[in-house]
Amino acid sequence: MNRLQSYVLNRFALLNKAIDANQLADIIKGNNSDFELGFRVLKVNIISDVQLAVELLKRLPTYLLDFDSDNSEMIRRESFLFTKSIFEINLNQQYLMTFGSLSQNNDAKVFLKRIGLNYKLDQLYIDIASFYESSNCTYEDVFLKAVAIKKFNYRNGMVGRFSGEIVDNSIAAELIGNYSKDLLKATFAIKTDGCRFDLQIFPNGAFKILTNDCEQRDILEKIIPNLLK
Structure with missing residues (x-):
């Protein structure tokens, strides 16, 4: 069976060069509050001393109109949409790679920004x-x-x-x-x-x-x- 997978690459570099993949994993897991930042870290996999993978769950609030038959009126109810994304960081080759589309790529960027990680991120132009x-x-x-x-x-x-x-x-x-x-x-x-x-x-x-x-x-x-x- 043919398997199709989409990816997005960005150039990525930590400003603190002394941090390795294990330390970066601890920083990411240390910000794993239950959707306080809009995300929850499901898994962090350390691939090597310079590479790790993160599985992330995003919660986005939304609102639905429901009909209350007892009072014959419309009620606005809060609900949540969940999307999962996976991204990898390689500290040696200096890239961030998202498994999926630009939407998942943006989720990874927002998450890293919200946890206060000091890094430089640039869009990669593929020649x-x-x-x-x-x-x-x-x-x-x-x-x-x-x-x-x-x-x-x-x-x-x-x-x-x-x-x-x-x-x-x-x-x-x-x-x-x-x-x-x-x-x-x-x-x-x-x-x-x-x-x-x-x-x-x-x-x-x-x-x-x-x-x-x-x-x-x-x-x-x-x-x-x-x-x-």
């Missing part, structure tokens, strides 16, 4: 052309499968948004080179160390992995260094 170039030197096979281009120019007679599948990979390098600043997304088929997967990249730091025979964790370890370049 698709640089990724393609470095991937050709890193992986066994890299094929461009599809692209979306913001300002595609056809013989100076047509300019506009274009999306298409690549049927001849001999044009891949030229296409990416010519439109490196106008790529909205690109999808690659990659083979490395016997593992095959599709990788879709967006310039805003988001990416998706589709695979049916590899662990997502193994793939992440292979691609993140190239995404951060």
